Amino acid sequence: MEFKQTRQGYVDGLIEIADELPEMVVLDADVAKATQTLQFAKLYPDRFFNCGVQEQNMLTVAAGMALEGKIPFATTFGVFATCRAGDQLRNGIAYPRVNVKVAVTHCGITVGGDGASHQANEDLAITRSFPNMTILVPGDYEEAKLATKAAAKFNGPIYIRFGRDKYPVVPELQEGFEIGKSKQLRNGSDITIISTGILITEALKAYELLQEKEIAARVIHMPTIKPIDETAIVKAAKETKGIVTIEEHSIIGGLGEAVAGVVAENNPCPVRRVGMRDVFGESGQAQELLDKYRMRAKDIIVEVEKILA
Amino acid sequence: MSTKQSNTLSEEKLSKLTAICSATRKQIIQMVFDASSGHIGGSLGATELVVALYHHLMNHDPKNPNWSDRDRFVLSKGHCTPVLYATLANCGYFPIEDLKTFRRPGSHLQGHPYQPKTPGVEATTGALGIGFSTALGMALTAKNRGEQHKYYVICGDGEIQEGQIWEGAMFANKYKLNNVIGFVDRNYLQTDGNSEDIMPLDPLAPKWESFGWKVYEIDGHDLKEIIATVHDAKKSDSPVMIIANTVKGKGVSFMENAVGWHGGVPSKEDVEKALKELEHGI
Numbered sequence: 001m002e003f004k005q006t007r008q009g010y011v012d013g014l015i016e017i018a019d020e021l022p023e024m025v026v027l028d029a030d031v032a033k034a035t036q037t038l039q040f041a042k043l044y045p046d047r048f049f050n051c052g053v054q055e056q057n058m059l060t061v062a063a064g065m066a067l068e069g070k071i072p073f074a075t076t077f078g079v080f081a082t083c084r085a086g087d088q089l090r091n092g093i094a095y096p097r098v099n100v101k102v103a104v105t106h107c108g109i110t111v112g113g114d115g116a117s118h119q120a121n122e123d124l125a126i127t128r129s130f131p132n133m134t135i136l137v138p139g140d141y142e143e144a145k146l147a148t149k150a151a152a153k154f155n156g157p158i159y160i161r162f163g164r165d166k167y168p169v170v171p172e173l174q175e176g177f178e179i180g181k182s183k184q185l186r187n188g189s190d191i192t193i194i195s196t197g198i199l200i201t202e203a204l205k206a207y208e209l210l211q212e213k214e215i216a217a218r219v220i221h222m223p224t225i226k227p228i229d230e231t232a233i234v235k236a237a238k239e240t241k242g243i244v245t246i247e248e249h250s251i252i253g254g255l256g257e258a259v260a261g262v263v264a265e266n267n268p269c270p271v272r273r274v275g276m277r278d279v280f281g282e283s284g285q286a287q288e289l290l291d292k293y294r295m296r297a298k299d300i301i302v303e304v305e306k307i308l309a
Numbered sequence: 310m311s312t313k314q315s316n317t318l319s320e321e322k323l324s325k326l327t328a329i330c331s332a333t334r335k336q337i338i339q340m341v342f343d344a345s346s347g348h349i350g351g352s353l354g355a356t357e358l359v360v361a362l363y364h365h366l367m368n369h370d371p372k373n374p375n376w377s378d379r380d381r382f383v384l385s386k387g388h389c390t391p392v393l394y395a396t397l398a399n400c401g402y403f404p405i406e407d408l409k410t411f412r413r414p415g416s417h418l419q420g421h422p423y424q425p426k427t428p429g430v431e432a433t434t435g436a437l438g439i440g441f442s443t444a445l446g447m448a449l450t451a452k453n454r455g456e457q458h459k460y461y462v463i464c465g466d467g468e469i470q471e472g473q474i475w476e477g478a479m480f481a482n483k484y485k486l487n488n489v490i491g492f493v494d495r496n497y498l499q500t501d502g503n504s505e506d507i508m509p510l511d512p513l514a515p516k517w518e519s520f521g522w523k524v525y526e527i528d529g530h531d532l533k534e535i536i537a538t539v540h541d542a543k544k545s546d547s548p549v550m551i552i553a554n555t556v557k558g559k560g561v562s563f564m565e566n567a568v569g570w571h572g573g574v575p576s577k578e579d580v581e582k583a584l585k586e587l588e589h590g591i
Contacts, residue, residue: 049449052483057442057476064446067424067432072446087436088473092443096424096433 003166006198007105009144010162011036014073017149018044024071024152027051029058034164035075035105055080059088059102066098071152078104078120078161086126093157094130101151105162108197108248109276109293110286112165119281120161125253127159128226134179135225136160137247137255139200140170143223146177154179163248165286167198173221182229188216191304192236195246196222196255202290203246205297210304217304225255233262242270242307244300251275272303318533322365326532329399330360331587334560336395336408338583342575344412347420350570352392354496354529354555355463359384361535362461363396371401374428380458381447383432385440386465386494387421388572393430394418402429437465438473441491445477448489456488459543463492467499470508475520481548482521489548490539491522494529496557500571517550529553562591 014026018040027049032038041048051058055076062072074081081104082089093100107120127133134156138144144162151158172185185200186207195203200221210217218240220232236243243263245256256273263271274295281289290296318326333356341347359382363369367380384393391411398405403417410416417426421435432447434440444462451458464474481489493513497504504510514524523545527534535553542549557571558564561583575583 046453051480052476054476054480056438056473057445057480060439060442060473061446061449061477061480063439064432064443064448065450066446067443068447068450070450088439088442091433091436092439 002169004141004169005164005166006138006141006144006162007036007164009138009141010103010105010148011039013145013148014040015043016145017152018047021071021152023069024073025049025065027058027062027072027074029053029055029076029080031076037075055085056088059085059100060092062100063092063096063098066100071099071101073101073103075103075105077118078107078123079118082120082123082126089127090130094132097132097156099155099157101158101160103148103160103162106164107161108163109281109289109295110163110165110198110248112286112289113283115283116280121250121276121281122253123161124225124247124249124255128253128258132157133226134158136179136223137197137225138162138177138223139197139221140167140173142169143173143177146175147223150177150179161197163198168201170200170204173200177223180224180227180229182220182222182224182232184218184220184232186217186219188218189240190216191307192218192220192240192243193246193300193304194220194222194233194236194243194255194259196225197248199246199248199295202295202297202300206300206304209297209301215304215308222255225258228258228262230262230266233259234266237263237267237269242272244272244274244303244307246274246295246300248295249275251277270307272306274299274303318536323532326360326364329364330356331560333360333392333395333399334587335584337391338561338575338580338587340391340395340408340411342580343409345574346412347391347574348388348572349391349575350498350557350564350567350573351386351389351465351494351496353559353561353564354557355386355389355392355494356559357530357532357535358463358492358494358553359392359396361532361539363400365536366539367461368458371429374402378456378458381431381444381460383434383440383444383460383462384422385434385444385462386437386468387434387440390418390420390422393422397427397429400429403427437468438471438477441474442477445481445486445489448486449484452484452486452488458488460489461492462489463494465499466493466495466497466504466510469493469510478517478520478522485546486548487546490542491548491550493550493552494555495552496555498557498566498568498571502568513552521547522550523547524550524552526552526554529555530559560591561586
């Protein structure tokens with residue numbers, strides 16, 4: 001199995017689309033080596049702006065650039081874009097609906113060693129609550145690249161989320177990305193697993209484990225968190241016995257609650273959420289932390305069995 | 310399109326601008342009274358700055374608000390919409406009758422400036438600090454394109470207690486944004502009291518100078534001085550901050566330097582007295 005970083009997918013997407021979109025520019029807040037935008041800066045120095053450790057200024061400078069016709073990708077870590085600069089994201093970008101892409105890396109528990117201060121597990125909850133925001137969480141390197149290019153061509157504010165670690169390349173995500181659309185990767189009628197971001201790998205593993213137990217799971221990958229693909233969710237609610245969500249994010253305010261909301265209003269069925277259970281993370285290796293905070297295939301199985309019991 | 314570049318201000322033009330200031334102040338009082346909310350004190354205090362910019366200094370065309378070569382104005386102290394909206398209406402960006410809808414449901418005249426809705430409003434502001442950085446992002450783009458127009462931005466003195474302002478101050482210096490001409494509306498009053506009690510800002514000029522800005526200090530109610538200073542500021546090769554000493558509530562005796570008129574709403578009697586003073590002088 002091949003492993004690649006989604007943040008590398010981000011910068012490769014930027015580089016691939018740079019000549020087609022000459023007004024696209026990239027900003028960073030002194031984490032260009034970590035977010036990988038330094039690679040873009042080397043190729044397009046006139047289109048790269050390092051704002052220093054100034055996330056608040058950077059997001060709003062990007063808003064000003066967008067008002068003058070640029071397509072800015074303001075880049076930093078997820079926790080800084082949404083918490084440190086949450087006001088600027090809300091009042092400077094979402095509210096006036098300026099064409100700024102807020103691209104963030106180092107999201108979720110797999111940030112690893114830096115610990116809870118740097119692990120954005122609340123960013124989806126924050127950005128979902130802002131009107132006008134479109135939220136993308138690609139599942140692997142290639143999808144990160146496709147989503148970046150789609151974001152660049154989309155008119156309006158986008159929050160796009162990448163991780164730090166290397167994650168498996170998922171064959172089904174190599175093409176066909178569309179904003180607002182989910183992808184059904186496995187068909188089944190007993191239970192539905194909906195995942196977002198890099199944890200699609202765990203959802204697919206859970207499918208295999210459930211198959212051994214003769215449980216047919218439907219697996220839906222949801223790289224757009226907002227607007228959420230309601231059609232696919234309602235269909236799953238009608239056609240299977242319940243839904244388990246998995247996300248590298250708090251179970252509060254993220255994918256799980258988005259799915260539960262759609263289900264509750266349209267076709268109530270059991271929904272159980274796998275994710276950070278209202279706790280801050282800690283330092284450790286990405287894989288250790290996914291075990292400790294129970295965001296694995298086996299943790300999906302536990303929730304599936306609760307629904308089917 | 311209006312091209313208003315004369316360096317000297319004729320007595321005739323001066324008296325015209327003075328009359329516009331007086332009329333604008335009356336509109337400010339009326340708008341806040343009609344809406345039963347809004348910010349009178351800071352609006353009255355910034356009237357000469359906004360009037361000098363829109364009615365004399367800036368190149369802009371109300372009939373073509375998106376004209377690419379226009380000078381841009383950003384009201385970073387976004388709560389002072391009464392002076393901005395009255396001025397935009399007086400320039401012809403939208404009907405003067407619209408001022409009656411200020412802060413009412415369905416109006417394009419929101420409590421704080423909202424760029425997508427209001428013709429002539431360049432940036433959405435209100436959360437303090439945001440307008441300043443937005444203006445810098447606009448200015449950087451224009452500078453890199455070699456465009457010649459200017460970016461004018463007014464910050465409140467209370468506003469510059471925000472850390473974001475000083476982030477922006479560094480940023481503008483890094484990119485040598487000499488197409489930015491900022492004003493600090495220095496009235497020493499913020500919502501909770503005197504700025505030097507709440508969070509001292511003095512000495513203010515050296516702060517901006519040490520961040521690489523060219524600084525002027527002027528009387529923010531002296532139209533001649535405002536205009537002469539801006540003409541000089543246009544020649545700067547660094548970003549410019551004009552510290553405009555003003556009187557919050559200027560023009561109405563009981564509102565001048567009174568902290569309660571930051572967000573206070575006048576009674577009918579207050580309005581009558583204020584309008585009379587603005588007609589005949591204090």
